[in-house]
Amino acid sequence: DLTxxxxxxxxxxxxxxxxxxxxxxxxLAPEGPVYQAGTLSGNPVATTAGLATLRLATDEVYDHLTSAGDTIKAAATEALTAAGVPHLVQSAGTMFSVFFTEGRDGAVRDFADASLTDATAYAAFFHAMLEAGVYLPPSAYEAWFLSSAHDERAVQTILDALPAAAAAAAQSQSRLQSSTKETPQ
Structure with a gap:
């Protein structure tokens, strides 16, 4: 009924x-009895930005975003699998998340599933990507977003950084596992 x-x-x-x-x-007023207003209603800067966004949001842009997202998701899966890092890549359109968990049934569906994420491994992954010039969401629970600013060069930078970041995540997991093993007395 409403969007x-x-x-x-x-x-x-x-x-x-x-x-x-x-x-x-x-x-809604003026035809109907419901008055609608907002502090930013008709803001000229935001309205101009909105019009520019709508003009630039072409089928070609969305095709590029879909292709780039698919490429990055596949490369992340490949790099993390090769490094032996348990993970799930889930998406909704061009928005996606990389969870450092296998989930309870192969998916992250709720908070309980998300809480299984290895935040320490994600932190190592995040920092390795950052060192390679790729700024990801700093939290293991946030989604990744692509935009039209992610041109071929930016996508390639992401792809090039993934293997080393996956290795950093794996190293973080193995350090954690070895530090939690009990030592005989």
């Missing part, structure tokens, strides 16, 4: 919009 958009429509600027079927929207 609501947040700051993504404004290229990151504080913008939001909603719309819907004519019969629903007709309840």
């Amino acid at each position: 609501i958009f947040g700051k993504v429509m404004g290229g990151g600027f504080p913008a939001a919009a909603f719309g819907g079927r004519a019969d629903v929207m007709s309840h």
